[in-house]
Amino acid sequence: MMSRLLLGRCLSALATALIPTTLTLAVLRAGGDGGALGIVLASELVPLLVLLPVGGVVADRVRPERLALAADLTRCLSQAAIAAELLLGVHRLLDLALLSAVAGAAIAFGSPAVPRLVIAVVPAPDRLRMNARIGVATSLSTVAAPALAGTVTVAAGPGWAAGLTAVLFACSAVTLGGVRTSGEGAGARRAFLADLAGGWREVRTRPWFLAAVLGHGVWHFVAGLFLTLGPVMVVRHLGGGEAGWTLIVQGGTVGMVLGVFAAPRLPIRRPLAVVQAGAAAYLLPMVALAAGAPVPVLAGAYFVAMFGLGLLSPLWETVVAEEVPEGALGRVRSFDQLISFASRPFGLAVAAPLAGLTGVAALAVTGAVLVAAANLVAIAWQPAASDRRPEPVPPT
Structure with missing residues (x-):
């Protein structure tokens, strides 16, 4: 299970790191300027910030592998939709912004589930080493992803780069979703606002x-x-x-x-x-x-x-x-x-x-x-x- 967790986190980190470069090149190819690019990139951030506290409550109620599965599948679908539009020659900035917002909402629910997934799978003495390995994978992804996204975009177009990202998210979802933890969420079920205040x-x-x-x-x-x-x-x-x-x-x-x-x-x-x-x-x-x-x-x-x-x-x-x-x-x-x-x-x-x-x-x-x-x-x-x-x- 630990190797499955590490593999899933590596795939998700690489897919996440591909997105900014792919979106940047897609917006520029569509004739957008810096303002349009800022709007598209911010469209992911706004729902992420708004929904993070909600995602935290849900993460304490739902088994973490199910939440990770749902989050990565949602991001897979949003990237697949972007890929389909770009490959069909559709370059609507509004669509890119809306699909980025969907991905941001998914991150808000999936991100708080990751720490619970780690402690559910990894014994306490091994957690520092596991967190270090995940950190290395994330760091290397931030270096490799821009070059990978740029190469795919130059060779075949941003639609194929978005398609690659969707495939990686699908693989991550299957991998993390296959991790097995015991029981439902660890928190007691109360009213949502009470859980948030707690x-x-x-x-x-x-x-x-x-x-x-x-x-x-x-x-x-x-x-x-x-x-x-x-x-x-x-x-x-x-x-x-x-x-x-x-x-x-x-x-x-x-x-x-x-x-x-x-x-x-x-x-x-x-x-x-x-x-x-x-x-x-x-x-x-x-x-x-x-x-x-x-x-x-x-x-x-x-x-x-x-x-x-x-x-x-x-x-x-x-x-x-x-x-x-x-x-x-x-x-x-x-x-x-x-x-x-x-x-x-x-x-x-x-x-x-x-x-x-x-x-x-x-x-x-x-x-x-x-x-x-x-x-x-x-x-x-x-x-x-x-x-x-x-x-x-x-x-x-």
Whole structure:
């Protein structure tokens, strides 16, 4: 079952990573501009953010493999519909936006189910290693997918790239849907709003979790700033050109993969402190950007920051699964994902206007201070493991 889980998550990660490049090239071939592309890409994000809390409640009520099956099948159908339209020569941006919205809604329900699926299948001593393997697969997918989608699009057209994505989602759905867990959802059946409120109480009774999640939200926001300002500065002002920015991004990917590999192999005594320190390391590329550092220095700083992210991801997944009751895990993780999913697009959106007001250097320094302060202060909220588990929240 563990190998089936890993294979399903790898297929789903690759399919997910194919979508942005495929949609971008499809919109551009349809004659759309940056505004049209933004609308299509945002169409997935809006229903995702709105429905995540609902998905968290459902994830605690339904067997996780069934929810993963339904989510990936829905995304398969949405990509198949996009493929059919593009192959038939139909390039309606409204259709692309609506089908992207359907996929976003599916992610909102499927994503909170994944942590429950992991803890249902993987024994506790093996979860960190499994989360690390899933993290490696996800990291490698983000590197390989744009090249794969671009190659298929150039060779055969974006319709075939969307078709490939649909096939991968179908395979993921069959694989994850074949995982067997015992029983229905782990949470007691109550009114929907009571379950939603109960999930928020689980968050509030864990100050360490809330402090960490807010710190991670600041990390995502600052990452949005860097990924907007960084390429402009490297290409136009630091003399690195497109090759320089590519070097920085590839170095970050290598750093993240190495961090994920290292996480289960290092003798880490305080995993939550390492998680927050890993997020705080993002101050390094922001400081380098503010100083106008040469490309090799900026690449080294980004490598270290992404190594910290590589450590963060599997450690965080494992600790939260250990510390949050299974019956509330879907709802608790949905709040976590909501903050993360919302923060980075906000950073991407406001980076250019803020830089126009303050200048790139001042904005980068501010981002560095924010990401370091929010995450290092959160370490003070990380008590010993024996103190992290609050008393059970009484049902209402």
